[in-house]
Amino acid sequence: MNNSMNHTDIERVKCRNKYDNLDQPGLSYLYNAGNEPLKYSTVGQIIEEATRKYEEIHAIVSMHDGKRITYKEVLHQSDKLAAGFLSLGLEKGDKIALWAPNIAEWVIVFFAAARAGLAMVAINPSYKPLELQHALNITAAKALVCLDKYKTLNFYDTLQCLIPGLETSDAGTISSENVPSLKFIIVISEETLGGTYNYNDVLNAVDNNLIDDIIRNQNVSPEDTCNIQFSSGTTGKPKAVCSSHFQLVNNSYMISKRLDLADGQHIFCVQSPLFHVLGAIGCILTATQVGAKLVLAAPMYDSKEILKALEQERCTLILGTPTLYVDLINIQKEMKKKLYTHRAFITGSPWSPAVIVKIKDVLNIKKITYAYGGTETSGAVFISLPNAYENDQMNNDGYIADHVEVKVVDNHKTIVPFGTPGELYVRGYLTLSGYLGNAAATREVLDEDNWYKTGDNFILYQDGSGKVVGRAKDMIIRGGENISPTEIEDLINTHPDILESQVIGIEDERLGEEVCACVRLKEGVTLNLDSLKSFCEGKISNYKIPTYLKIMESFPKTPSGKVQKQLLRQQFDRTFTSVIESH
Incomplete structure (x- = not known):
């Protein structure tokens, strides 16, 4: 299989910018029509087609119980x-x-x-x-x-x-x-x-x-x-985000194109949970598109078991979030397993160049594919090109995928010039039609022209590449898990000793972000992190429970009284973490 996106493809992306003119710099709008039509197929047809082509190849290897199941x-x-x-x-x-x-x-x-x-x-x-x-x-x-x-x-x-x-x-x-x-x-x-x-x-x-x-x-x-x-x-x-067969089939196919994998010759090692878009579309369906073997190292995330699986099954490709790679790197330094992996697919949250260098040096993986997307886009919006694995791609989150339309706008919804930060909007076959049973939330993210407002601050370049530079939304991304601050605040605010709470993300080297609860207490009471954790246990998932606690006298607010979370986060960058109680 050789579906590489070449220079001609990038020129096609560039010439689809209808906002370019001779009087001003090109504006941050691109449409990549792709070089082949979308597939009008179902997920059921994809597994049936894979079975015809790869009948006796193992589709699933489950390490913990020894199951090996062929495509047939x-x-x-x-x-x-x-x-x-x-x-x-x-x-x-x-x-x-x-x-x-x-x-x-x-x-x-x-x-x-x-x-x-x-x-x-x-x-x-x-x-x-x-x-x-x-x-x-x-x-x-x-x-x-x-x-x-x-x-x-x-x-x-x-x-x-x-x-x-x-x-x-x-x-x-x-x-x-x-x-x-x-x-x-x-x-x-x-x-x-x-x-x-x-x-x-x-x-x-x-x-x-x-x-x-x-x-x-x-x-x-x-x-x-x-x-x-x-x-x-x-x-x-x-x-709840609903995705059609059409969306899943085509997004997984576009990922397989950019990975440029030979049919029936690759072994995927799954680090991501399957209930995530990366697990279901990036792993299961992408593997099915090319007849790859899908290796499930352990039911729940375990970096040691993943490393063992990489060696034992001679996995050729790893898929996961930056956090998972950080853990794998640290374990490999101790275990020094013989690895056969030569490709990595990385997405889910921001990554640092230092992590990429360690993936290459410690895991000996030279070909790294970056991607940007999410649940609302049924997978990837930007993906690295298959023939560009060197340092020039360490500074972006990939190139616009086929049949995708994007633009970057300022606070007034005006398209900004290429290279200028703004909010990324996405439109195409891949975006959500709405949130199930939540019309109000749908109106917040989909405009009248069906542009999906990502909430991410993004820089778009004229060559078709782009990069996340921040988030307009307050969502916390902890190790690839999206966490709603409001959900945690709603629980913490029921604590008998807490007057008010604000939950923010604190920078963390391993997980990207950790959850920090900033709270105002009733007069005369005290609260420590252990007691707050005990209060939360059993009521929300463990990964949502705050790792940091900061007692506040007041919160920074706008003249209208709205809490300014961005200013709150700025108070607790790396130079101030010593004043926050944590474990």
Whole structure:
């Protein structure tokens, strides 16, 4: 496969700038029409096509349980499970949630839902009861697939909190005011638990002779919703983003083009959780596009297990956020494993040149592909060119992807000249149509011309490259995880000793940012970080719990009384972190 974007392609990008004229510098607008049409296909068709081409190649290698599953078997299991879902009473267009870590079944459920015409809701396995309840309700999920338990994560116990009497119920008869849409729970377990169906029973529920007819009768369209993921903005709880088959198929194909991978010859090592856009689209679907082997090093993130997998499976490509690479570099310095990896795909949060140098020196990876995108863009908007791996690409976040339109504007929505910072707007097949069940939030990010307002301060260059230089929004990105400050503030403000709180991101060398809670206390009371953490535990996911605490007498505010978070963050740069309580 050789789909490199060459100099001619970049010239095509440049000449699509309709704002250029002879009287002023070119303005920050680009449209890359690409050199081939978009694919009108479904995710189900992509795995079927991959099976025809790579039938006996291993599609999935799950290290923790020794499972090795070929493309042929992935399609067979997916179709069996899809037929099983439909036999329960699920119908085309229904939402089915998947709440599990990185296991082989995650991939099977992903493709099974697509083949059955269901919309799969990807849920963070670390979610607590209230977070799970929100995810199920906002998407009106009719079914849920989950593990019974994994280490400290007890999924079934959490479900019992939401559904009283679950353990004594019959499968398919559950009813709870907490999650009124939920009718079916399918548990990946060696036993059958009260109120649930066993995964293997559903997998084998339909006669093999009927499976093909059941799948074919669904008439799934590329424009149908395929995947629903959650995006944490700067306000409120996570918002549900719906992506169509068309969006996922094409974005993953564009990533595979820029990676310029030979068909059937690569081994992907997955560092990112599969419920993230990087995991589902960047890893699963991109691997499927080129017949790559997908190596799941461990169900939950473990840098030592990832390093072992890299050596044992001779992985050729690693995908992950900068934080994950920092951990891998530090572990490799100790373990000194023999690595065969020669490519890295890095995205998810800002990275420093020092990290890139260490990836090359310590991990011995010379070809590094950078990308910029997110959940609302169903994947990547900017991606490095396949034939440019040297230092000239260390200073950008890639080049505009095919069939994508971008512009950079100032505070007055006026397009700025190339090389000038402003907010990045994106438009094209890849952007969200809206947040499910949240029209107000949709209006905040989509304008009347369907431009998606990223909230990122960005510099666009005339050669088609661009770079994030800051964020207009207050979202915290901790190790690639998007965290809404408001969600944490809403919880902290219920603490009996706290008058007011503001949550900000503090610069962190490993994670990019850490969560800092700045609080005003009631008169005469004290509060330390340990007690604040104890208050938060069990109510929000652990990665959202503040790592830093600063007691404030007041917050910097505008004349109208609005807290200026940017000024608050400036008070706590590296020279001031000693005054913040932390562990």
